[in-house]
Amino acid sequence: MTTWDAVLQQIDEYRWEIPVSYKAGMRVPGRIYANLELLQMAADEQAFEQTANVAFLPGIVWRSLAMPDIHQGYGFPIGGVAAMRLEDGVVSPGGVGFDINCGTRIILTSLTEDEVRPRLRDLANQLFRDIPAGLGGHGALDLTDLELDEVMRDGAASMVERGFGRRQDLERIESGGCLPDADPTRVSTRVRDRGRRQLGTLGSGNHFLEVQALEQVLDAPTAERFGFTRPGQVVVFLHTGSRGFGHQICQDYLDRMEAAQRRYGIVLPDRQLACAPIRSPEGEQYLGAMAAAANYAFANRQCITELARRAFARIFGRDDDALGMELLYDVAHNSAKIERHTFEGKPIDLCVHRKGATRAFPAGHEDLPEIYRDIGQPVLVPGDMGRYSYVAVGLESAMHETWGSVCHGAGRVQSRHAAKRMLRGVNVAKRLEARGIIVRAQNPRLLAEEASEAYKDVATVVDVLEAAGIARKVVRLRPLAVIKG
């Protein structure tokens, strides 16, 4: 096993680099954003090796980047960012992951914790009943091929058309809730069959829906602009992706990419990095299928948003408009997107892979909706279900260093089994209840795997990004109720 102490070059307190001399074939250095504590947490596994491996990919520009929540993934590390030139670069399904366009979203309310607390148990039950979660959970819709085509083409808008949410939700979603150039013809029957009944479902693993309360305002002017206007304000925080639909697309294309990679003579140190040139039939087909899955994920989160609004309306006896249930934002953390950036003083079009990393565009960016253009995009950073989550805002320096990307959460530190072993005999739900957090889980066995002990402290992760000048914290949120698969 590599002793990373001897390999890593320290740039400053929060930046570490893996030099190209580490491994023959690296085209650019690797760069890790971490403090010493986080660095040590990630050093005993393959995450740094994977960061170095990503640097082998043709067309990669600047650095193979790793966010402070980095941990071991497949091919790419989770928390990895890599941008490729369009002319000679590649796209790699492993740089997007199985859960294509997995992401998070926050729905604001005008309620406060004091108002919600007396009805919290009823609210948790209602949400749990109305939002299918866990293995075998089916959505209310059973989509025909034509309807699936609409979802693939129009994303979140296809749900608004069906009465799930409002037109104005769309501008508060990354890319307006729809990636262009989705190509339903590149999607297999098997993909369709896996996706037909899963729209509007949460899934399992680390996916969740939480009712949270505003705990701390860290940047008052920005918080107010984001709609955080009262102490103890309640929000809904959602984390889910493209379900079996996206998983199957990734699986289908891993095969095709392995064949393509051989054909184009690309040699890589890990099979899960399989890739094809962006400007090749295989690359374009993947991007078309990936965009279809991304749109399915936007539609999934849009559908669940409306189910949550209806559950709140039912419990509080007022419609969701009266409850102020506006979207704050929806951000993706598993994607490959063609974006315009500036590199070495010149504009450049890049395919930016974000595998477990969130887009974080700053004030002034032309891709941001008008409401956030002068202040920057809300960046949603979930922690674990026992502690807290953050909303941050992207900064200009992120554009230069990380292609406008930040971490996507706390990052795992204990494996699922280690967490279960550590918490043997502990009733995680009860322990949370004792602290006023109500948990409703389809599968209580899973709770130990998702307990606070399994994750890094998200406060440390976000502090590193703030100290490195990549993002600024805006508010801290605390869970009140947790819905899990």
Added chain:
Amino acid sequence: MTVEAAFELFEITADVGVSARGSTLAAAFEQAARGMYAVMVELDGVEERESRTVELDAAPAERQLERWLLELLFLTESEDLLFSRFEVVIEESGALRGVAYGERLDRARHELGPEVKAVTRHLLAVRALDGGFEVRVVFDI
């Protein structure tokens, strides 16, 4: 000496893997499938009420393992089936025929674990042992 059929789950940061053995490659594939379902459900609670047959043309062993598990996963997602016992035959040509025994998922009765999202190629391996085979595969949770 022949290798006794068995599987074990192993740890990997965010996910879970299975290492499975058998006296033949087919027996190791049966155990790998048991391991995959052991992630999703308490196997003892899954009764044998239905069966499904999976047929695959020849492929290299690692690829065949991945395809076999993916076929099962597809049956689980599209038909809500959980399986607990498997019979696999691998022909000399490399073609595979497997039968999976189980029943429809019942949330009231089955003790469920997390969904297996995908079968990855991370650490995927098939290896001959003295008197048998060992296979290893990691699932995305």
